[in-house]
Structures are given as C-alpha cells and as structure tokens.
Amino acid sequence: MTDEAHVHTYRTSLTWEGTTASGYQHYDRAHRLTAAPAAVGLDLTADPAFRGDPSRLNPEQLLVAAASSCQLLSFLAVAAAARLDVVSYRDEVEAVMPGDDPPMRITRIDLRPRIVLADTAAARPTDERLAHLCAVAHRECFIANSLTSEVVVTPAFSWVGDPGADAPIGT
Structure with a gap:
C-alpha cells in the first residue's frame, strides 16, 4: 500500500479544436496546454518536421x-x-x-x-x-x-x- 502523503500527482489540461476531414496535410496542429495552479498556459504545436508551426514550442x-x-x-x-x-x-x-x-x-x-x-x-x-x-x-x-x-x-x-x-x- 502506498502512503498517500508521498504520492505526487500531476495534472494538465489540453485543448484542440479544428477538423481532420481534409487529411493529414491540412489540419491545424496548434493546441493549448494548462497545468493548474499555474496561471500561464502554453501554446503548442507539432515539430515543424510534422507540419507544425516553428514559432511555437512542441x-x-x-x-x-x-x-x-x-x-x-x-x-x-x-x-x-x-x-x-x-x-x-x-x-x-x-x-x-x-x-x-x-x-x-x-x-x-x-x-x-x-x-x-x-x-x-x-x-x-x-x-x-x-x-x-x-x-x-x-x-x-x-x-x-x-x-x-x-x-x-x-x-x-x-x-x-x-x-x-x-x-x-x-x-
């Protein structure tokens, strides 16, 4: 049995909206990650090699x-x-x-x-x-x-x- 006082749990929330209906070449890779209680979120994407936006972290x-x-x-x-x-x-x-x-x-x-x-x-x-x-x-x-x-x-x-x-x- 694990001592609950010694278990660290980490949670994040990820959101993406768009459509993949046009196939792999065309959907938007931009998404948002938050991790409460931090007030600042991250705007992320895929690596540019995988059609992501090079101005965002991946x-x-x-x-x-x-x-x-x-x-x-x-x-x-x-x-x-x-x-x-x-x-x-x-x-x-x-x-x-x-x-x-x-x-x-x-x-x-x-x-x-x-x-x-x-x-x-x-x-x-x-x-x-x-x-x-x-x-x-x-x-x-x-x-x-x-x-x-x-x-x-x-x-x-x-x-x-x-x-x-x-x-x-x-x-």
Whole structure:
C-alpha cells in the first residue's frame, strides 16, 4: 500500500479544436496546454518536421526542457546540501530522434551545463568531487529516471573570476 502523503500527482489540461476531414496535410496542429495552479498556459504545436508551426514550442522540446530543468534543480539541491555556492548555471541541450529506428522516440539527450561557483574561504572541492555531485544530481533527477532515453550530463565547472566563467555558451 502506498502512503498517500508521498504520492505526487500531476495534472494538465489540453485543448484542440479544428477538423481532420481534409487529411493529414491540412489540419491545424496548434493546441493549448494548462497545468493548474499555474496561471500561464502554453501554446503548442507539432515539430515543424510534422507540419507544425516553428514559432511555437512542441512536445519534443518540452521533453528536452524538462530533462534540463530537472537536472538543474537536482544539482542546485545537491550543491546546497554540500554547502557550495552556485552562482550561475547555463545549459545548452541537444536531443536526437532518429527517423530510421522505429518506434519514433528521442533516443539521447545531451545536457552540457556550465556551472559557475563562488570562491569561498573554504577549500575548493576537487574536480572529482564536483563531478561526483553532478552524478548524484543526475541519479536523483526524476525526469531522467522516468525516461528510457539515454541522458548524458557533461558539466563544465568554473569559479567566479575565472577567465571565461561568464562567457556565452558556445565560445
């Protein structure tokens, strides 16, 4: 028996209106997602490869964003517990969905967080310790744990004041 106090339930509401009478090529892919109690909803569509509107988010992007966001939140929790002062976390994520390997699915998500930490009076943790904390965060990331896709985390750490610590990702 499950302890009800430890069960987290998530609900969303999705709406679409239109017609598919004219076939696959012609129906509108636009739809709206809400998730109470959040006041802001999302206007979504299909991936442009599947006739969606490129100006709107699509489910594949939401999946990738969820993996990135969950890793961020898990790492911040682990870092705070380890008494590390994380001052910046930026992630450029890439996911792949091969079209020639049925069933269609995202098979790999690469997270590449760039994490900047404040220099404190305490001794800096070793690179191995930082990598371990990132791995612990990955093990605790419930989105990654919910996926069958491979999720790879390749962090880069720097310290406030280090050259390039504030450089944009991709440089």
